[in-house]
Amino acid sequence: xxxxxxxxxxxxxxxxxxxxxxxxxxxxxxxxxxxxxxxxxxxxxxxxxxxxxxxxxxxxxxxxxxxxxxxxxxxxxxxxxxxxxxxxxxxxxxxxxxxxxxxxxxxxxxxxxxxxxxxxxxxxxxxxxxxxxxxxxxxxxxxxxxxxxxxxxxxxxxxxxxxxxxxxxxxxxxxxxxxxxxxxxxxxxxxxxxxxxxxxxxxxxxxxxxxxxxxxxxxxxxxxxxxxxxxxxxxxxxxxxxxxxxxxxxxxxxxxxxxxxxxxxxxxxxxxxxxxxxxxxxxxxxxxxxxxx
Ligand SMILES: NC(=O)c1ccc[n+]([C@@H]2O[C@H](COP(=O)([O-])OP(=O)(O)OC[C@H]3O[C@@H](n4cnc5c(N)ncnc54)[C@H](OP(=O)(O)O)[C@@H]3O)[C@@H](O)[C@H]2O)c1
Numbered sequence: 001x002x003x004x005x006x007x008x009x010x011x012x013x014x015x016x017x018x019x020x021x022x023x024x025x026x027x028x029x030x031x032x033x034x035x036x037x038x039x040x041x042x043x044x045x046x047x048x049x050x051x052x053x054x055x056x057x058x059x060x061x062x063x064x065x066x067x068x069x070x071x072x073x074x075x076x077x078x079x080x081x082x083x084x085x086x087x088x089x090x091x092x093x094x095x096x097x098x099x100x101x102x103x104x105x106x107x108x109x110x111x112x113x114x115x116x117x118x119x120x121x122x123x124x125x126x127x128x129x130x131x132x133x134x135x136x137x138x139x140x141x142x143x144x145x146x147x148x149x150x151x152x153x154x155x156x157x158x159x160x161x162x163x164x165x166x167x168x169x170x171x172x173x174x175x176x177x178x179x180x181x182x183x184x185x186x187x188x189x190x191x192x193x194x195x196x197x198x199x200x201x202x203x204x205x206x207x208x209x210x211x212x213x214x215x216x217x218x219x220x221x222x223x224x225x226x227x228x229x230x231x232x233x234x235x236x237x238x239x240x241x242x243x244x245x246x247x248x249x250x251x252x253x254x255x256x257x258x259x260x261x262x263x264x265x266x267x268x269x270x271x272x273x274x275x276x277x278x279x280x281x282x283x284x285x286x287x288x289x290x291x292x293x
Contacts, residue, residue, distance in 0.1 A: 006019070016055075055083055061089045086126035125154075206250045236269070
C-alpha cells in the first residue's frame, strides 16, 4: 500500500503547511465578481477549514474584486499561528467572469498594498503573480515582486500558470517558492512542472484538483476505486494528487461544509500500488484545453 508521503510541505523552506489546502474562490458571488450571497455561511465555511486543520488557504485580489480577501479577514482574524493565506495579483476584472492579465509593476505594487489592507496583515506570506502579462517585460514583473519582498511586504513569491522555462527565467531574478497550475487526475498537462517543482523543493499548488467537481460527480472515472475504498470519488481524486508528488498541494474549492469535511479527510487515504497504476493510466495532457480563470 502506497502512503501519500509527507503530510506537510515546507513552503519557502520556513512555513510548514498541511498539504491539503483550501481554495477560497468559491466563497464569492456569481461570476466570481462580488461577495457570496450567503455571507454568514461563507464565513463559517472558511472557519471550518481552519478548524479541520487546513493551514494553507488560497485567494486573490481579483476574487470577488477584493471581497474574498475581506471575507477571509473577517472570518479568520486573529489569524491562528501557522495559517498561511496566499494571495495573488496580476489579473484585472473588467466584467464578471472575465480575467485579463495586468502586470505593470506599479499595478502589482498597488495590489499588494490593497491585499495587505483587506487581509489586515503586515506581511503577506505568499504573494503570487496570477499571470505573467505578455504585454509587460517579464523581468519587470518579477522585479516588482522582488522589491516587495525586499521591503518586507511579502514573505515568499509564487507564480501561476507557468511553464518550466518561465519558472527558470523567473529564478534568475527572484526565489520562487511556489507554482500554481491546473492539475488533476485527468489533466496532466503540467506533469513536467510537477517534476521540476519536486526536484527544486518548490510547492506545486494544484488548482482545479477535482476538475471543477467533474471528478466527484456521478460517472466519475474513479467511481470503481472509490467503491473499493468505501470513500467518495472526489476523495480518490485528492488522494491521488497527494500520492503523485510530495511537492503537490491540492487546493479544492467548495462552499459546502460537507464537501469540505470530505475533502480534508482525503489526506488520510492510502492507495494500493495497483490502484495508483489504474489512476495514473487515466491521465491525459489536454494540450488543447483552455482554462479561463
Ligand atoms: N491560479 C489560478 O489561475 C486559479 C484558477 C482557478 C482556480 N484557482 C484556485 O483553485 C481553487 C480550486 O478551484 P475550483 O474551485 O475552481 O475547482 P475544484 O476545486 O476542482 O472544484 C470545485 C467544484 O467542485 C465542487 N466540489 C468540491 N468538493 C466537492 C466534493 N467533495 N464533492 C462534490 N463536489 C465537490 C464544488 O462545488 P460545491 O461548492 O458544491 O462543493 C465546486 O463546484 C480555487 O478556489 C482557487 O483558489 C486558481
